[in-house]
Amino acid sequence: MTPDAPIGVFDSGVGGLTVLKALAAQLPQERFVYLGDTARLPYGTKSPETVQRYALQAARTLARHDVKCLVIACNTASAVGLGAVSEAVRDVPVIGVIEPGAQAACAASRSGHIAVIATEGTVRGGAYQEAIVRRRGDARVRAVPAPLFVALAEEGLCRGPIAESLAHHYLDPLFAASAGASRPDTLVLGCTHFPMLAEAIGLVAGPGVSIVDSAQTTARCVRQTLEARDLAAGAGAGGLRLLATDAPERFARVGARFLERPIDPREVELVDLL
Amino acid sequence: MTPDAPIGVFDSGVGGLTVLKALAAQLPQERFVYLGDTARLPYGTKSPETVQRYALQAARTLARHDVKCLVIACNTASAVGLGAVSEAVRDVPVIGVIEPGAQAACAASRSGHIAVIATEGTVRGGAYQEAIVRRRGDARVRAVPAPLFVALAEEGLCRGPIAESLAHHYLDPLFAASAGASRPDTLVLGCTHFPMLAEAIGLVAGPGVSIVDSAQTTARCVRQTLEARDLAAGAGAGGLRLLATDAPERFARVGARFLERPIDPREVELVDLL
Numbered sequence: 001m002t003p004d005a006p007i008g009v010f011d012s013g014v015g016g017l018t019v020l021k022a023l024a025a026q027l028p029q030e031r032f033v034y035l036g037d038t039a040r041l042p043y044g045t046k047s048p049e050t051v052q053r054y055a056l057q058a059a060r061t062l063a064r065h066d067v068k069c070l071v072i073a074c075n076t077a078s079a080v081g082l083g084a085v086s087e088a089v090r091d092v093p094v095i096g097v098i099e100p101g102a103q104a105a106c107a108a109s110r111s112g113h114i115a116v117i118a119t120e121g122t123v124r125g126g127a128y129q130e131a132i133v134r135r136r137g138d139a140r141v142r143a144v145p146a147p148l149f150v151a152l153a154e155e156g157l158c159r160g161p162i163a164e165s166l167a168h169h170y171l172d173p174l175f176a177a178s179a180g181a182s183r184p185d186t187l188v189l190g191c192t193h194f195p196m197l198a199e200a201i202g203l204v205a206g207p208g209v210s211i212v213d214s215a216q217t218t219a220r221c222v223r224q225t226l227e228a229r230d231l232a233a234g235a236g237a238g239g240l241r242l243l244a245t246d247a248p249e250r251f252a253r254v255g256a257r258f259l260e261r262p263i264d265p266r267e268v269e270l271v272d273l274l
Numbered sequence: 275m276t277p278d279a280p281i282g283v284f285d286s287g288v289g290g291l292t293v294l295k296a297l298a299a300q301l302p303q304e305r306f307v308y309l310g311d312t313a314r315l316p317y318g319t320k321s322p323e324t325v326q327r328y329a330l331q332a333a334r335t336l337a338r339h340d341v342k343c344l345v346i347a348c349n350t351a352s353a354v355g356l357g358a359v360s361e362a363v364r365d366v367p368v369i370g371v372i373e374p375g376a377q378a379a380c381a382a383s384r385s386g387h388i389a390v391i392a393t394e395g396t397v398r399g400g401a402y403q404e405a406i407v408r409r410r411g412d413a414r415v416r417a418v419p420a421p422l423f424v425a426l427a428e429e430g431l432c433r434g435p436i437a438e439s440l441a442h443h444y445l446d447p448l449f450a451a452s453a454g455a456s457r458p459d460t461l462v463l464g465c466t467h468f469p470m471l472a473e474a475i476g477l478v479a480g481p482g483v484s485i486v487d488s489a490q491t492t493a494r495c496v497r498q499t500l501e502a503r504d505l506a507a508g509a510g511a512g513g514l515r516l517l518a519t520d521a522p523e524r525f526a527r528v529g530a531r532f533l534e535r536p537i538d539p540r541e542v543e544l545v546d547l548l
Contacts, residue, residue: 039324040314045428047521050313120524151425154319162439169436247321250394274548 001068001091003233006031006241007222008067008092010058013041014154014251015192016073017258019097020240022215023071026223029236033065036255037273039246042150044119044191048080051121055081056088057273061243063089068231071222072096075191075214076119079127093225098122100221101188101214102131108210109186112136115174116143117201118190119150128190142184146170146194153193154254163197167204175205189213196258243271275342275365277507280305280515281496282341282366284332287315288428288525289466290347291532293371294514296489297345301497303510307339310529311547313520316424318393318465322354325395329355330362331547335517337363342505345496346370349465349488350393353401367499372396374495375462375488376405382484383460386410389448390417391475392464393424402464416458420444420468427467428528437471441478449479463487470532517545 007027009020013036020034035058037043043051055077062070070092072078072085078096086094105114116128123145132139148166157163168176174184187205189195195213202211226232244251248268256263281301283294287310294308309332311317317325329351333344344366346352346359352370360368379388390402397419406413422440431437442450448458461479463469469487476485500506518525522542530537 039320041319045315045521045524046313047524050520148422148425148429148431151422155422157422157443162436162443165436165439169431246324247319250319250321 001231003068003231004236005066005068006033007069007071008033008035008062008065009071009073010035010037010062010077011073011192012036012043012077013038014255014258015150017255018192018195018213019071019073019215019218021259022219023222024238024240026219028238029233031233031236031239033062033067033241033243035062035243035271036245036251038244038251042119043074043076044121044147044150046121048121048125051076052081052084055085059085059089061271061273063092067092069222069226070094071218073192075101076121079122079125093229095218095221095225097192097214097218098127098131100217101190101212102128102135104212104214104217105132105186105188106135106139108212109139111181111185112139113182113184114139114141114186114188115184116141116188116190117146117149117170117194118143120145120147122190128188142174143190144170144174149197150191150193153196156257158196159199163200164204167197167200171201171204175209184209186210186212242268244268245271245273275505277342277505278510279340279342280307281343281345282307282309282336282339283345283347284309284311284336285347285466286310286317286351287312288529288532289424291529292466292469292487293345293347293489293492295533296493297496298512298514300493302512303507305507305510305513307336307341307515307517309336309517309545310519310525312518312525316393317348317350318395318421318424320395322395322399325351326355326358329359333359333363333368335545335547337366341366343496343500344368345492347466349375350395353396353399367503369492369495369499371466371488371492372401372405374491375464375486376402376409378486378488378491379406379460379462380409380413382486383413385455385459386413387456387458388413388415388460388462389458390415390462390464391420391423391444391468392417394419394421396464402462416448417464418444418448423471424465424467427470430531432470433473437474438478441471441474445475445478449483458483460484460486516542518542519545519547
């Protein structure tokens, strides 16, 4: 592995582009290969065994691009697949988004009362809860699934009355119902789609609640990992290669909102993971 | 093929259980094998090529159960896969839900102004529009995607303010904006998830709009097909075998709402289509 090798990033679809954006901003000289498993998304409603199998196939595909580091940008895949993927691509450091997200939450919270919203799969697996308590023994964590936020973000309904009604639906049991000392002071957006809805979520959670996601801390973790192994690219103009397992048009159209720049469908290469 | 063979029904997940319910009610003496491709759902956001490939794999799996008839209960798979599936399982009659849905719409509409809500894939393919106009040359059809309804129905948020806001979001451009003679008098629920939201949809579409779905007409079409081929089961207690490609627990939990009866997760057999 050499410093001029690319960094591999994978996700179930376009959500991980919010993580890629943070990576590219912190590591502008690096080249990235992003893989979205759009033929089988979403991962959040699928079983741990299936998500792990999909994650392994994606990781092996990226390994064939000679990546120097692998980022699992999907929370659900990080929650259930990090161990298996690390073992499968032994030489390549693998970084998920759960540990960096937990780190951000612990740093942001004063009271230790932390709420997590995520997909069904991420919540059920308990990885966030465990990662937060491991870092901070006094933490009290409540995690709830907010699956409709995924579809809402994909459709671009990120602001306005529908987004706010849904935010009330998911967050009122966490925030409106608990008062004083037991009210969480930090909310982890435990799905890469959710930063798209940060405004509506922040409005409903209310002032005094820190909204954190994994993107920035994950990017920092990747930088540190590369530096520690002398694998950071020196000079370089950066670069991005986009791979998807299905529907390049849709990837480009929906992904552009997540990446905050236009994507030409011809930029998106179709790949088969099987 | 013999009359005592089962009828195969497949869908991307649990939505097709609304069709199965109608089939079982009209054909109580028949045995059914239902296959939900829960490892790769939803189909509605995926490309025609990918959905066709998935549909073929599902059909071949059901063909191995010696079915006497194959029902594609998924609108998106019917829209893009009916031809390919029919060719692949040549001896077995294959019935999709688009033609029966179009038939129901044409029968219900007085004015010929017909609206269709469906997934992105079904709308883009234009199969409903084409099937309606083929039956009724004077029809004017408007089809719009309503992708969030799928997630809403899966989560059981079928009534109340969130369902109604979303119904306004999708339906107001079809109904509130058009007046008098150009207002559709019929609305086709072109996705098997949508009958779960019929109440909220009907409330927003308003009185005087017929809400139709494919379930009843599909069941009638299956009955006629079996009778025409002397394949209808004579006496028989019926029966249902449930297959899924992932997450039996979730299939049972979410599917029970669609089937309107409890499903024991142990009833759901895991199968691999590859």
